[in-house]
Amino acid sequence: MKVLANSCVFEYNGHNMAAEQSTDNLSGHEQRFLDAYELYNDALFRHACMRISDREKAIDLVHDTYTKVWSYVRKGYDIEQFRPFLYKVLNNLIIDTYRKKKEASLDALLDIDGIDEGSFEELSESSAEALAATIDGRKAFELMAELPDVYKEVLILRFVDGLGPKEMSVLTEEKENVISVRIHRGLKLLRQKIEAQDEFADEKRKSAARKRAADKKTI
Amino acid sequence: MLPAKEPLTKKLYNMKRFSEQLHKQSQTVKLKKSEQADLRARVVSYMEYHPLPASMKVAKAQGSSIKNAARTQILTDTFGQFMIPYQLLFKIGGVAAVFVLVFVPFMAERTVPGDTLYAVKVQFNEEVRSTLTWGSYEKVEWETTRLNRRIAEARLLADEGLLTTEVEASVAAAVKVHSDNAKREIEVLRASDADGATIATIAFDSSLRVQAQSLNRNDVDGTAAQPGDLIGNAIDASLVKDPETQTPAVPAYNKLMARVEMNTTRVRELLNSLDGSVSNQGLVDVTRRIEDIDRTISTAITQAGTPDTELAAREALVDVLVRTQKLIVFMTNLAVREQVAIESVVPVVLTADEMAVERSQRQTELTNAISQLTTAVTTVTDQDILAKANAVLHQLAVDLPQLQTMTVYQDFIRQSDQSLALAADALTLVGVDGRPVAPAVAVPVAAATTTVSTTTPASAVGTTTPTTTATTT
Numbered sequence A: 001m002k003v004l005a006n007s008c009v010f011e012y013n014g015h016n017m018a019a020e021q022s023t024d025n026l027s028g029h030e031q032r033f034l035d036a037y038e039l040y041n042d043a044l045f046r047h048a049c050m051r052i053s054d055r056e057k058a059i060d061l062v063h064d065t066y067t068k069v070w071s072y073v074r075k076g077y078d079i080e081q082f083r084p085f086l087y088k089v090l091n092n093l094i095i096d097t098y099r100k101k102k103e104a105s106l107d108a109l110l111d112i113d114g115i116d117e118g119s120f121e122e123l124s125e126s127s128a129e130a131l132a133a134t135i136d137g138r139k140a141f142e143l144m145a146e147l148p149d150v151y152k153e154v155l156i157l158r159f160v161d162g163l164g165p166k167e168m169s170v171l172t173e174e175k176e177n178v179i180s181v182r183i184h185r186g187l188k189l190l191r192q193k194i195e196a197q198d199e200f201a202d203e204k205r206k207s208a209a210r211k212r213a214a215d216k217k218t219i
Numbered sequence B: 001m002l003p004a005k006e007p008l009t010k011k012l013y014n015m016k017r018f019s020e021q022l023h024k025q026s027q028t029v030k031l032k033k034s035e036q037a038d039l040r041a042r043v044v045s046y047m048e049y050h051p052l053p054a055s056m057k058v059a060k061a062q063g064s065s066i067k068n069a070a071r072t073q074i075l076t077d078t079f080g081q082f083m084i085p086y087q088l089l090f091k092i093g094g095v096a097a098v099f100v101l102v103f104v105p106f107m108a109e110r111t112v113p114g115d116t117l118y119a120v121k122v123q124f125n126e127e128v129r130s131t132l133t134w135g136s137y138e139k140v141e142w143e144t145t146r147l148n149r150r151i152a153e154a155r156l157l158a159d160e161g162l163l164t165t166e167v168e169a170s171v172a173a174a175v176k177v178h179s180d181n182a183k184r185e186i187e188v189l190r191a192s193d194a195d196g197a198t199i200a201t202i203a204f205d206s207s208l209r210v211q212a213q214s215l216n217r218n219d220v221d222g223t224a225a226q227p228g229d230l231i232g233n234a235i236d237a238s239l240v241k242d243p244e245t246q247t248p249a250v251p252a253y254n255k256l257m258a259r260v261e262m263n264t265t266r267v268r269e270l271l272n273s274l275d276g277s278v279s280n281q282g283l284v285d286v287t288r289r290i291e292d293i294d295r296t297i298s299t300a301i302t303q304a305g306t307p308d309t310e311l312a313a314r315e316a317l318v319d320v321l322v323r324t325q326k327l328i329v330f331m332t333n334l335a336v337r338e339q340v341a342i343e344s345v346v347p348v349v350l351t352a353d354e355m356a357v358e359r360s361q362r363q364t365e366l367t368n369a370i371s372q373l374t375t376a377v378t379t380v381t382d383q384d385i386l387a388k389a390n391a392v393l394h395q396l397a398v399d400l401p402q403l404q405t406m407t408v409y410q411d412f413i414r415q416s417d418q419s420l421a422l423a424a425d426a427l428t429l430v431g432v433d434g435r436p437v438a439p440a441v442a443v444p445v446a447a448a449t450t451t452v453s454t455t456t457p458a459s460a461v462g463t464t465t466p467t468t469t470a471t472t473t
Helices: A001-005 A028-052 A055-074 A082-100 A106-114 A125-133 A137-146 A149-160 A164-172 A176-218 B010-024 B033-049 B064-069 B088-107 B118-132 B136-159 B165-192 B194-214 B230-239 B253-272 B279-304 B307-332 B334-339 B350-379 B383-405 B409-429
Strands: A008-012 B078-083 B453-455 B468-469
Touching: A008 A149, A028 A055, A028 A082, A028 A149, A028 B033, A028 B078, A055 A082, A055 B033, A082 A149, A082 A164, A125 A176, A125 B010, A137 A149, A137 A176, A137 B010, A149 A164, A149 A176, A149 B010, A164 A176, A176 B033, B088 B118, B118 B136, B136 B165, B136 B194, B136 B230, B165 B194, B165 B230, B194 B253, B194 B334, B253 B279, B253 B307, B279 B307, B307 B334, B350 B383, B350 B409
Parallel strands: none
Antiparallel strands: A008 B078
């Protein structure tokens, strides 16, 4: 790689070379890293994009994630499982992004969650499932961006990335109970937003119907 | 608000439905092809510019060679890569630079006209040296050296039978160019340092005269130029002076002495370098010339102390300058050494004792000749021969006392040569075998130019003031 770094020049091949990738001469570390890239780059992008709602920024964050992990590999650390490690790095970068935006609400919410351990209902997994069962997934996706990041984070990790409570706990460095409470509250908030949206839409529809009826009457 | 009573199966179905719906919707968020390619290129580029340490690089393929293992290859989606071995290129460039700047010029130094690298010698090596030569005097010296080189090359080709008319013409043209360059630099020097210009002229002319001698062109006025002798003509043309520059003033004593010191040092260095490469006789000859020069310098130093003889001292140093310059050209040019005798280039200058011995020998030989002729006359019967012999005897009887009273050595030599030649003719006329009056040592009159004088030491002529005899070769 050092030789390459000093002396390689890229030349456009004139066509997509995805099928021509040659990694025969890669070392084990490089091969594993590139495999991890191929496996998780899209999922990481999706996660980042849904978290920060900025496509370009999400790409940059994914890039930064991989470069940081690569730097970690270069230092000689052995990464047994790339997936949680990549999510961990990406999550930290997203938090950094929020901090750079000086969103005080994040810290405020974190503080609140740290104090409030949640009710029994909120700690129950079945309760969360029951709550989720009442929410339309398509509408939830559309309104996900409106949630505070602490809830958005756990909901995306849980329902989009498919991580289990334990993995999420490791990733966010929170207790599983806290994760459960956040999922529950996030779903609840999400449902409220959906209901509010539905009510607004219903009200709007009724208003329109009334207006049409009034118009008919006038005519 | 949660529904109060809902069947469990329906709850699970709805839960699954929520996850599937959300997951399905989220799958619409993905990188475009172009974004994927760009991102991958950026990551791969980062990997390449931040490679793994060598210790971590373990080739995956067991069968691959070490070279291939080290030369990892990562291809991006849209870009391939090719290697530019900068280190190898730098090495090759370095070798090429050494070859071009050192080896080729070194090899070119040995070339002659017609060789492939001759242009490198003339147009690169020598031009670089010309550029790096500072000072008009040094430039004159360098142009003189270049001129000598051209002549030496022509000689080398002539020895091998390769000197065509075209090559000779090109060499003659080069001689003219270098000669003109030297003269131009001399004129430049003259504007700021007249004495320096005169010294440079003397040195330049001396070198040319040696070359002319070696080319059998001692008649430097060019009247006897041979047809086709283009190089000789060029040298003759170079030696022709403008009327204004034919009689320059004798340079200042200090400047002359400084240049003489430099030349004598150079001569001694050359003598040391010739040790072992020339015959003992050659070394002895050169050593004798150096001794002559040292003696003249000592005399000049003594003379310089007195205002009346200061001019003579300067003229003596000019003579020394000419001799040392000729010696330098003689010793540095193998072809010149082979073609001309050192005596013709730098004649021996006799010491006072040697002069006295020579005078004595000549007088003795002349006396013997007179005795032989007197004895032989008694046996001559032919009246015409007898009259001629008596006339010669009468002339010799007059010459002998005159020779004894002559104080100027060169006059004595000239007169004694005439008398001895006359005696030899007379002896031949009267039928005496053999030539009784051959000088044991050929004592030439010291060579000098029109601007150079030969100074005879005062002690040699028995006078209190040195006598200066201007002669022309």
